[in-house]
Amino acid sequence: MTNGTADLIKEGTTELFVYKNKASVKGPSIRENVPFYNPAMELNRDVSVLVNQWFLNMSTTHVHILDGLAASGIRGIRLAHELSGDFEVTINDWNDQSVALIQQNIQKNQLENVSVYERDLGSLLLERRYHSIDIDPFGSPVYFFDAAVKSVYNKGIIACTATDTAALCGVFPQVCFRRYAAWPLHGPSMHEIGLRILLGCLCREAAKYERGIEPVLCYTTDHYVRLYVQIHNGKSTANASMAQYSIIPAKDVPLSQDSTALVGPLWLGNIQKKTAIQEIRTLASTKMLNTKHLLWKFLDLLEEEADAPPFFYTINDLSSLLKVSPPTMEHIIGQLKSKGFLVTRTHCTPTGFKTNAPLDIVTEVFK
Numbered sequence: 001m002t003n004g005t006a007d008l009i010k011e012g013t014t015e016l017f018v019y020k021n022k023a024s025v026k027g028p029s030i031r032e033n034v035p036f037y038n039p040a041m042e043l044n045r046d047v048s049v050l051v052n053q054w055f056l057n058m059s060t061t062h063v064h065i066l067d068g069l070a071a072s073g074i075r076g077i078r079l080a081h082e083l084s085g086d087f088e089v090t091i092n093d094w095n096d097q098s099v100a101l102i103q104q105n106i107q108k109n110q111l112e113n114v115s116v117y118e119r120d121l122g123s124l125l126l127e128r129r130y131h132s133i134d135i136d137p138f139g140s141p142v143y144f145f146d147a148a149v150k151s152v153y154n155k156g157i158i159a160c161t162a163t164d165t166a167a168l169c170g171v172f173p174q175v176c177f178r179r180y181a182a183w184p185l186h187g188p189s190m191h192e193i194g195l196r197i198l199l200g201c202l203c204r205e206a207a208k209y210e211r212g213i214e215p216v217l218c219y220t221t222d223h224y225v226r227l228y229v230q231i232h233n234g235k236s237t238a239n240a241s242m243a244q245y246s247i248i249p250a251k252d253v254p255l256s257q258d259s260t261a262l263v264g265p266l267w268l269g270n271i272q273k274k275t276a277i278q279e280i281r282t283l284a285s286t287k288m289l290n291t292k293h294l295l296w297k298f299l300d301l302l303e304e305e306a307d308a309p310p311f312f313y314t315i316n317d318l319s320s321l322l323k324v325s326p327p328t329m330e331h332i333i334g335q336l337k338s339k340g341f342l343v344t345r346t347h348c349t350p351t352g353f354k355t356n357a358p359l360d361i362v363t364e365v366f367k
């Protein structure tokens with residue numbers, strides 16, 4: 001049994017046992033041979049609760065949710081305990097210590113709508129079908145994309161985390177090319193480019209099976225990228241998705257220092273579904289979530305930038321390029337709006353702004 005030194009914690013309305021990492025909140029657990037738990041991912045898991053509730057509210061059938069790489073089971077246990085509707089949850093991890101802890105957490109919460117597997121996720125996905133699949137690995141989720149795309153039902157959700165930001169953001173471009181068949185770009189927009197490379201990769205995997213992708217809620221932090229994507233059957237949706245999958249010249253990315261490189265292929269379509277974000281924001285007020293206030297601000301930003309073009313300027317980088325003192329965000333937004341351009345903040349960085357204004361207009365606003 002694993003419960004000897006496990007800590008009882010509470011996320012959302014769920015109490016469960018985990019092994020707290022004493023040293024770091026960012027990286028993997030340094031306590032050996034115990035299931036991984038990262039308290040810094042609470043907001044990430046709160047978003048999972050909200051997106052799955054949004055999905056359940058739209059569904060007309062019994063929904064089968066899979067927490068495919070579960071560790072302590074915290075995500076799947078929370079979904080089973082905190083969602084309302086007609087659903088069941090499967091929680092899977094190939095580690096026997098994880099499975100023991102997951103069983104303990106199911107008992108603790110007296111859950112009846114959960115089944116547990118101790119399987120390799122890749123082979124599980126090839127055998128069974130799900131409506132909502134969560135892939136939360138150490139590193140890249142790309143190894144599970146093919147099987148997840150085959151497993152997920154029409155209009156189902158694939159959610160994944162990628163923590164290999166050094167590859168996706170261009171610190172190790174060869175790794176990115178090998179793993180995602182895409183060239184990244186190191187620079188101010190690198191996190192958004194990484195997110196779009198990951199989405200592009202999922203788009204390509206889905207298109208093989210004549211399925212298209214619709215990003216619902218996608219975001220990036222310094223440490224990870226997170227996607228929630230709806231998968232739609234049909235050649236025409238696959239074609240429409242592939243039309244958004246392209247290689248671009250680096251010079252098309254604001255503030256790029258490299259005028260000759262190519263970036264991608266990557267996803268150039270929307271990365272948020274605005275109506276979904278609005279509905280998810282409303283749902284946040286109906287749930288007990290410790291990160292609610294942060295979440296609201298975060299969802300506001302996602303909604304604000306939902307219709308904005310890809311990539312962004314950062315105030316400091318553009319100011320130093322133009323050798324001017326940095327204007328305030330309010331000034332930039334006010335000026336560009338008054339000239340009739342679209343301009344939004346971005347969740348990627350507090351000093352970033354997205355606009356459809358050409359560079360000479362943006363420069364004028366800075367001077």
Ligand SMILES: C[S@@+](CC[C@H](N)C(=O)[O-])C[C@H]1O[C@@H](n2cnc3c(N)ncnc32)[C@H](O)[C@@H]1O
Nearest residue numbers: 069070071075093094095119120121136137138
């Ligand atoms: C980052 S942890 C999951 C964290 C968890 N989702 C959470 O929210 O706290 C990744 C887990 O995936 C498991 N794992 C890695 N590869 C696997 C595979 N191919 N099949 C099943 N489990 C796997 C590991 O044992 C580990 O517990």
